[in-house]
């Protein structure tokens with residue numbers, strides 16, 4: 311029912327020659343059984359969208375402003391991302407929540423702006439190690455969900471990425487039970503809020519140190535509909551086996 315999604319977050323990495331990685335990725339997956347999304351830095355969105363035109367690799371942004379236009383130096387609106395060729399945008403990544411003081415209220419407003427512009431919002435949620443150690447993980451996820459997800463969400467325009475902060479870029483992978491507990495919890499709350507139809511159709515990605523050598527164990531966990539991949543999405547030779555592993559799971 312839910313088409314799986316392999317999403318790459320290039321963060322602040324990538325120059326023009328990195329577009330070759332997109333060409334290689336598309337060549338390796340001419341007819342993928344899963345959706346593929348790559349979110350390069352904003353400077354590359356337009357060129358990346360041109361490179362991937364007609365290919366099964368969609369392009370997304372990594373953040374957007376809450377407003378459509380205005381006096382916001384250095385910011386980009388959802389409409390601008392769309393105009394550049396993006397079809398999606400990552401919102402509320404823990405690096406933006408930490409480095410830029412983004413609150414869940416801001417993430418919700420950005421997601422609403424993304425939806426208004428016709429973009430799919432990939433909303434990131436996740437607990438810190440201290441919160442996990444204090445057994446607060448599900449309370450944190452519940453609060454982030456209530457505040458970060460707008461009422462404009464549908465199965466088509468919302469993807470949740472569960473990204474434990476302590477797993478991002480650290481090589482530490484939660485075990486299957488830890489991933490499964492949070493994904494099941496998110497699914498239940500989505501169904502309760504949006505109804506069984508939409509709630510069951512919304513995709514929930516896992517993110518945090520997904521690599522070619524551990525992807526299949528992550529994808530075997532129920533309610534994991536794919537991955538948001540950072541470091542291992544930068545090179546096609548690393549991202550490609552992750553996409554293959556996802557394609558091979560039920």
Ligand code: PEP
Nearest residue numbers: 478479517518519540541
């Ligand atoms: C991320 O930052 O979204 C992420 C999942 O990073 P990494 O895969 O490098 O841990």
